[in-house]
Amino acid sequence: MTLLAALHTTAPPAAPRRRKGERTAERILDAAEALFAERGYAGGKLRDVAARVGLRTPSLYNHFPNKESLYAAVLERGIRPVLDVLTEVVEARERSDRDVRRVVEKTMALVGRRPDIPRLIQHETLSGGLHLTPMLREWIQRTFARAYEMVEASSASSRWTPDQFPLLVLAMYHVFVGYFAIAHVYRDLNGQDLLSERAVAEQTRFFGDLVATLFEEESARDGR
Amino acid sequence: MTLLAALHTTAPPAAPRRRKGERTAERILDAAEALFAERGYAGGKLRDVAARVGLRTPSLYNHFPNKESLYAAVLERGIRPVLDVLTEVVEARERSDRDVRRVVEKTMALVGRRPDIPRLIQHETLSGGLHLTPMLREWIQRTFARAYEMVEASSASSRWTPDQFPLLVLAMYHVFVGYFAIAHVYRDLNGQDLLSERAVAEQTRFFGDLVATLFEEESARDGR
Amino acid sequence: MTLLAALHTTAPPAAPRRRKGERTAERILDAAEALFAERGYAGGKLRDVAARVGLRTPSLYNHFPNKESLYAAVLERGIRPVLDVLTEVVEARERSDRDVRRVVEKTMALVGRRPDIPRLIQHETLSGGLHLTPMLREWIQRTFARAYEMVEASSASSRWTPDQFPLLVLAMYHVFVGYFAIAHVYRDLNGQDLLSERAVAEQTRFFGDLVATLFEEESARDGR
Amino acid sequence: MTLLAALHTTAPPAAPRRRKGERTAERILDAAEALFAERGYAGGKLRDVAARVGLRTPSLYNHFPNKESLYAAVLERGIRPVLDVLTEVVEARERSDRDVRRVVEKTMALVGRRPDIPRLIQHETLSGGLHLTPMLREWIQRTFARAYEMVEASSASSRWTPDQFPLLVLAMYHVFVGYFAIAHVYRDLNGQDLLSERAVAEQTRFFGDLVATLFEEESARDGR
DNA sequence: GATGAATGAGGATTCATTCAT
DNA sequence: AATGAATGAATCCTCATTCAT
Numbered sequence: 060m061t062l063l064a065a066l067h068t069t070a071p072p073a074a075p076r077r078r079k080g081e082r083t084a085e086r087i088l089d090a091a092e093a094l095f096a097e098r099g100y101a102g103g104k105l106r107d108v109a110a111r112v113g114l115r116t117p118s119l120y121n122h123f124p125n126k127e128s129l130y131a132a133v134l135e136r137g138i139r140p141v142l143d144v145l146t147e148v149v150e151a152r153e154r155s156d157r158d159v160r161r162v163v164e165k166t167m168a169l170v171g172r173r174p175d176i177p178r179l180i181q182h183e184t185l186s187g188g189l190h191l192t193p194m195l196r197e198w199i200q201r202t203f204a205r206a207y208e209m210v211e212a213s214s215a216s217s218r219w220t221p222d223q224f225p226l227l228v229l230a231m232y233h234v235f236v237g238y239f240a241i242a243h244v245y246r247d248l249n250g251q252d253l254l255s256e257r258a259v260a261e262q263t264r265f266f267g268d269l270v271a272t273l274f275e276e277e278s279a280r281d282g283r
Numbered sequence: 284m285t286l287l288a289a290l291h292t293t294a295p296p297a298a299p300r301r302r303k304g305e306r307t308a309e310r311i312l313d314a315a316e317a318l319f320a321e322r323g324y325a326g327g328k329l330r331d332v333a334a335r336v337g338l339r340t341p342s343l344y345n346h347f348p349n350k351e352s353l354y355a356a357v358l359e360r361g362i363r364p365v366l367d368v369l370t371e372v373v374e375a376r377e378r379s380d381r382d383v384r385r386v387v388e389k390t391m392a393l394v395g396r397r398p399d400i401p402r403l404i405q406h407e408t409l410s411g412g413l414h415l416t417p418m419l420r421e422w423i424q425r426t427f428a429r430a431y432e433m434v435e436a437s438s439a440s441s442r443w444t445p446d447q448f449p450l451l452v453l454a455m456y457h458v459f460v461g462y463f464a465i466a467h468v469y470r471d472l473n474g475q476d477l478l479s480e481r482a483v484a485e486q487t488r489f490f491g492d493l494v495a496t497l498f499e500e501e502s503a504r505d506g507r
Numbered sequence: 508m509t510l511l512a513a514l515h516t517t518a519p520p521a522a523p524r525r526r527k528g529e530r531t532a533e534r535i536l537d538a539a540e541a542l543f544a545e546r547g548y549a550g551g552k553l554r555d556v557a558a559r560v561g562l563r564t565p566s567l568y569n570h571f572p573n574k575e576s577l578y579a580a581v582l583e584r585g586i587r588p589v590l591d592v593l594t595e596v597v598e599a600r601e602r603s604d605r606d607v608r609r610v611v612e613k614t615m616a617l618v619g620r621r622p623d624i625p626r627l628i629q630h631e632t633l634s635g636g637l638h639l640t641p642m643l644r645e646w647i648q649r650t651f652a653r654a655y656e657m658v659e660a661s662s663a664s665s666r667w668t669p670d671q672f673p674l675l676v677l678a679m680y681h682v683f684v685g686y687f688a689i690a691h692v693y694r695d696l697n698g699q700d701l702l703s704e705r706a707v708a709e710q711t712r713f714f715g716d717l718v719a720t721l722f723e724e725e726s727a728r729d730g731r
Numbered sequence: 732m733t734l735l736a737a738l739h740t741t742a743p744p745a746a747p748r749r750r751k752g753e754r755t756a757e758r759i760l761d762a763a764e765a766l767f768a769e770r771g772y773a774g775g776k777l778r779d780v781a782a783r784v785g786l787r788t789p790s791l792y793n794h795f796p797n798k799e800s801l802y803a804a805v806l807e808r809g810i811r812p813v814l815d816v817l818t819e820v821v822e823a824r825e826r827s828d829r830d831v832r833r834v835v836e837k838t839m840a841l842v843g844r845r846p847d848i849p850r851l852i853q854h855e856t857l858s859g860g861l862h863l864t865p866m867l868r869e870w871i872q873r874t875f876a877r878a879y880e881m882v883e884a885s886s887a888s889s890r891w892t893p894d895q896f897p898l899l900v901l902a903m904y905h906v907f908v909g910y911f912a913i914a915h916v917y918r919d920l921n922g923q924d925l926l927s928e929r930a931v932a933e934q935t936r937f938f939g940d941l942v943a944t945l946f947e948e949e950s951a952r953d954g955r
Numbered sequence: 956g957a958t959g960a961a962t963g964a965g966g967a968t969t970c971a972t973t974c975a976t
Numbered sequence: 977a978a979t980g981a982a983t984g985a986a987t988c989c990t991c992a993t994t995c996a997t
Contacts, residue, residue, distance in 0.1 A: 098410060102325035118961050181409055185402055186322060187467035200472055226489040230458045237457030243411035248424055265450040342978050549774035566957050626857055633853055635915035648920055674937040678906045685905030691859035696872055713898040790982050
């Protein structure tokens with residue numbers, strides 16, 4: 060666009076500036092996400108959420124009707140995109156050995172950018188909760204079933220007995236989620252940041268290798 | 284009962300009867316362990332602990348000076364034996380491929396009987412906590428280092444690059460802990476009890492297979 | 508419009524169209540009246556008032572400076588006409604037995620159309636309040652005195668001793684006010700609407716009969 | 732009891748001193764009754780209740796689980812005895828004209844000692860409430876029906892038409908309750924204490940006269 | 956004139972803790 | 977050792993009110 064054209068243009072900015080309220084709600088969600096990820100629902104005090112945003116507690120109620128709604132909104136916003144990617148990837152019909160690695164890469168990339176999500180989920184599963192998120196509930200069942208099918212269809216069936224499939228799926232789930240959930244402590248203990256781009260890349264590769272190893276044709280292996 | 288008979292029956296029972304106070308303290312620890320395992324430190328209210336024991340809240344203070352001490356005692360009592368077994372097993376000098384499976388079996392057996400412990404630990408790691416248990420802190424570092432050595436010493440070194448060793452240890456940790464931590468929700472979703480003796484036995488075998496697979500010599504594998 | 512015409516048309520229209528703001532204020536008063544009548548000052552939340560009008564709370568402040576003013580305005584608007592009628596009727600010099608019934612009819616007719624007013628008044632008297640309405644205060648004293656005179660002047664003086672006059676006035680007041688104040692519950696309990704035109708008419712007749720009975724010459728009555 | 736006997740006696744004191752907690756609960760009820768009578772449920776703040784008893788707010792929760800329970804307890808404790816007396820008196824089979832006055836005397840005596848009760852009831856009826864007290868609800872309906880029968884059975888039936896009976900009952904109710912409910916304001920306006928023993932006695936006589944007048948045989952009366 | 960957002964004050968309630976019994 | 981009672985601190989939430997838009 061020439062300077063002249065610019066002078067004449069009164070068009071709204073490309074990215075229409077969001078209303079102040081919406082931005083505040085977003086910041087509240089950010090703060091709440093971090094807090095709930097760290098301390099869980101019971102431990103995440105609204106006062107702290109507000110403080111992180113630079114508000115007084117009652118102001119939160121201008122954006123969310125109560126604590127539970129805020130929590131639900133955090134989960135919804137955080138989990139939805141992960142579910143979407145996973146769903147898409149999991150439901151894809153055509154697949155090959157390479158695809159498995161693609162699934163890993165895609166989900167790792169996504170979650171690597173929102174490492175709070177796995178912690179939120181782990182808090183939920185720990186509390187045996189999920190009462191707050193039928194969304195999560197349904198999704199888990201659906202995806203778990205799908206993952207099961209994937210295992211079944213893969214060459215893993217030569218290495219694992221069918222009754223081990225669920226355990227294998229669970230194991231992969233734990234390796235995936237656990238990595239992010241433990242990052243905070245890990246840094247605290249070892250000084251290394253598992254959430255750095257480099258670390259996540261390594262874990263992505265490792266996780267891919269892991270899955271590949273577990274799903275590959277059985278090689279000569281000492282009997283059990 | 285005749286006096287004579289009485290003389291012969293006053294013998295202390297095989298399990299030396301503990302004083303009432305000690306028994307109460309034990310019951311409190313039991314209740315607290317279950318509660319903290321379920322809801323974490325913030326979510327576990329003393330009132331609920333007391334209720335499960337059939338006491339009023341203030342009575343707890345006859346046995347533990349405050350909530351934090353009770354929590355610490357729960358962790359100590361719960362984690363110590365696990366640490367001991369792990370330490371013992373990890374420090375054993377002589378080892379072979381078979382030993383790895385023995386480590387798995389021993390720890391699974393132990394933890395299978397105290398499934399609250401993994402949950403407690405996961406709560407702790409999630410909160411980035413551990414501030415309450417230097418014990419846990421130190422142990423983790425020590426054990427992690429040892430596990431690293433084990434991996435290094437094993438034939439796994441042909442399958443994994445050295446910088447993947449920590450990730451491998453982490454992965455095994457998550458598979459191990461996650462299984463128990465998720466049992467509650469799993470039952471809720473699938474109706475199956477991961478903590479039943481049979482289920483734990485299956486997981487033990489699966490976990491052994493998993494470790495064996497990951498530690499075995501590299502077979503012909505499609506390049507990455 | 509010519510100036511001349513203007514001179515002739517400045518006459519207020521039959522129904523002088525009020526400005527929008529005034530109409531809103533009126534609607535706020537209506538909503539507030541109903542709410543305060545039902546729940547009293549403390550129980551009547553501005554948010555609810557606004558909701559009934561289809562506004563957000565802050566909008567109320569464009570019409571009334573604060574809650575107390577709104578409340579005062581409700582009382583003023585509601586009570587003033589009643590006071591006026593009563594005053595007029597009470598101050599009328601010439602009277603007869605028939606007049607008493609006329610007073611009853613006039614006030615009943617008026618209040619029957621604004622049944623919230625008695626409830627507002629009862630809330631006020633219950634709270635020992637009236638601090639909000641010196642207006643009400645003064646009026647009550649004045650009217651009570653006047654009513655007292657009326658009793659004294661009537662043939663009731665043959666039936667009641669002078670020290671009973673105040674009690675008689677009070678009693679009539681309670682019968683009058685209570686009927687409307689209890690209508691809500693009555694409907695809830697009996698399903699009948701004391702505020703229907705027919706019901707009010709019956710009560711008017713009854714109240715007239717009651718007053719007539721109490722004010723009539725003493726008949727042969729069993730001694731006390 | 733001789734001194735000797737006294738020495739040997741370990742029997743609890745004649746009037747078994749109530750436990751401290753019970754006395755506190757009673758004092759809380761007293762304070763709450765006064766406060767709720769004055770300001771209604773919404774206006775009666777727990778902080779004020781506690782302050783009147785010399786406690787901090789949370790201490791109330793050692794005696795009542797929440798505000799609503801406290802309110803219910805106040806109503807229950809206050810209304811129950813009145814209901815009992817009324818029920819007894821109303822259900823008595825044998826009656827005469829004199830009995831009506833006896834009913835009046837008995838209830839006036841009772842309520843005269845607990846003048847908060849009518850105010851509580853008026854608050855309830857005003858709010859169209861009663862949702863908190865099915866007790867009150869049921870009682871009102873039962874008693875109203877009974878009162879209706881009494882009117883019907885009395886000589887009042889010559890003076891009032893059957894469709895006026897309910898209005899007559901209502902009127903008596905309002906005269907009765909209103910007297911106490913207005914006492915606070917009355918003192919404020921006139922300086923006279925309607926709750927003094929003397930005043931209550933006068934009102935008792937007046938109310939008796941009133942009822943007698945309304946229930947007496949119709950005398951020569953100017954037609955309506 | 957209407958409203959989204961913010962907030963001080965306060966209101967019910969919970970919680971860990973203390974203390975006298 | 978157990979507990980009823982009391983409480984400071986804190987939690988979630990409501991409410992009246994203000995202000996910029």
